[in-house]
Amino acid sequence: MxxxxxxxxxxxxxxxxxxxxxxxxxxxxxxxxxxxxxxxxxxxxxxxxxxxxxxxxxxxxxxxxxxxxxxxxxxxxxxxxAGPTCHTGAISCFVRSNVAAAEVDILTLLNQVIADRQKKLPAESYTTELFQGGVKAIGNKITEEAIEVVQAARFESSERLAEETADLLYHVLVLLREKNVDWSAVLEVLQQRHKD
CATH class of the missing domain: 3.10.20.810 (Phosphoribosyl-AMP cyclohydrolase)
Structure with a gap:
């Protein structure tokens, strides 16, 4: 140019x-x-x-x-x-109701929702409560959820294991956001390790 x-x-x-x-x-x-x-x-x-x-x-x-x-x-x-790109609030400007949207990484979408909650801190939001409790409160929840994942793996169904793992990942994403570590930074580390 x-x-x-x-x-x-x-x-x-x-x-x-x-x-x-x-x-x-x-x-x-x-x-x-x-x-x-x-x-x-x-x-x-x-x-x-x-x-x-x-x-x-x-x-x-x-x-x-x-x-x-x-x-x-x-x-x-x-x-x-840093959030939805389209002025309509959609992730992409290339979304039409009669066209199937591209599959998007759900953890990336969840991370964007968590970032929005951190910015707005809506009342009566569980995520707001976690942010207000800081690293200590979020860390305690991660410990609790990690134990529940192991218990589900040992004693419960595959469905319960999936549910508990989803809870754990959610709380990890909240902790990353609290510490200003973007989820994409974690993905980059994993991609780099995959190359090595």
Missing amino acids: TETTSLIPTIIQDVNTKQVLMLGYSNAESLAKTKTTGHVWFYSRSKQRLWEKGETSKNYLNVIKIFEDCDNDTLLILARP
Whole structure:
């Protein structure tokens, strides 16, 4: 991309789920801001200005890697979304009721819900209660749930083991969020170990 006024289609893809999240348009200036801030910036054709994705919703797109296609006329940005990408509240802008949505990693979706709960802290929410109790309270629940997983494995049905494991994973995700460790960081460690 050589001219500051020329626009280039920019595809955003979730680095973990590989789901295509949206299409926007970049120019040289918005691409420079994307590189310097680590958040995705576009050029808005309707507003005739630069805009940061998430500037209103706070659902930023954190840049992991930027690719140019072979003709240098399209960008692909792998990003880690801070929440739903679409202004409708959907994970992706590419969701229509008459098209089956792509299968999305449920733990990634759950992590996004937990992040939203942490941001809003809704009253009468169990997740809010956990966040208010901090690491100690969440850690105690993880210990309790881990014991229940082992007991289910030893003495109960496969269904109970699956249920208890789901409870354990939920509480681990809450702890990660409390400590500002994104679920995708755990996935990256697992992917790296898989390569080794």
